[in-house]
Amino acid sequence: MKIHLSSVCVDDQDKALRFYTEVLGFVKKHEVPLGEHRWLTVVSPEDPEGTELVLEPDSHPAVRPYKEALAKDGIPVTSFAVDDVHAEYARLRELGVEFTQEPAEMGPVTTAVLDDTCGNLIQIAHTNQVP
Structure with a gap:
C-alpha cells in the first residue's frame, strides 16, 4: 500500500x-x-x-472553520520534503513568500512554515545529517 x-x-x-x-x-x-x-x-x-x-x-461548510483554527494556532496542514530548508527558505523569500516560522532545527529535522496564500500553512522540512 x-x-x-x-x-x-x-x-x-x-x-x-x-x-x-x-x-x-x-x-x-x-x-x-x-x-x-x-x-x-x-x-x-x-x-x-x-x-x-x-x-x-x-x-464544504466544515472546511473553512477547520483551516482557520489550524492557521490561527500556527499548525501546518501538510509537510513537503526539501533538500535544504535554508536554501528553499531563501529562494521562496525572494519570490515574496511569507513565512510564519523561519528555519529551525528540531532534533533530527530542520523545518520552516510558509503561508500558501490560499488559507493554509505548509511546512517544509529536511532531515539533518548525522555527524
Missing part, C-alpha cells in the same frame, strides 16, 4: 495552481472540470508518477 493522493483545501483553485506551480515548483498533473470546480492535481517534477496533491476547493 502507498499514498496515491493527498488534499490541500484551497480558497481559490486558480490562485492555488499558480502558487503551487509557479512558486513552489510543482507540475500540474490533472485538471478535469467538475461543475463550478475542477479535479486539480499537482505533482513533484522529481516524481511525476508519485503522490498527487489535490488542490481541493474549501467550499
